[in-house]
Amino acid sequence: MGEPGTVSADEPGSADVAQLAAQVRAHLDELAATPDPAAFRELLAISEYLGLALGTSARTLAAQGSWSRVAEQAGTTKQAAWSRWH
Numbered sequence: 001m002g003e004p005g006t007v008s009a010d011e012p013g014s015a016d017v018a019q020l021a022a023q024v025r026a027h028l029d030e031l032a033a034t035p036d037p038a039a040f041r042e043l044l045a046i047s048e049y050l051g052l053a054l055g056t057s058a059r060t061l062a063a064q065g066s067w068s069r070v071a072e073q074a075g076t077t078k079q080a081a082w083s084r085w086h
Contacts, residue, residue, distance in 0.1 A: 028043070028046070031043050031046075054085065055084075055085045058070045058074075058081065058084075058085035059085060059086070061073070062081075062082075062085075062086075066078075067081055067082045067086075070082075070085065
């Protein structure tokens with residue numbers, strides 16, 4: 001297992017997850033490099049959406065395992081993970 005938030009190449013489905021994450025990062029980099037104020041507004045909206053998506057993902061992961069597993073992936077305590085994303 002790698003750093004929190006990373007996917008090991010030997011985990012099932014990791015190639016798809018890693019590839020999708022790389023595409024997302026590339027698109028975010030493109031928006032960040034755009035001098036258009038609309039791009040900045042979109043990044044702000046994406047930031048809010050990402051927070052909601054993290055909560056959904058944490059609850060999904062916890063439902064398939066435990067809050068300890070969520071905490072391990074996030075690099076925090078079980079109590080902190082539960083408090084933040086429950």
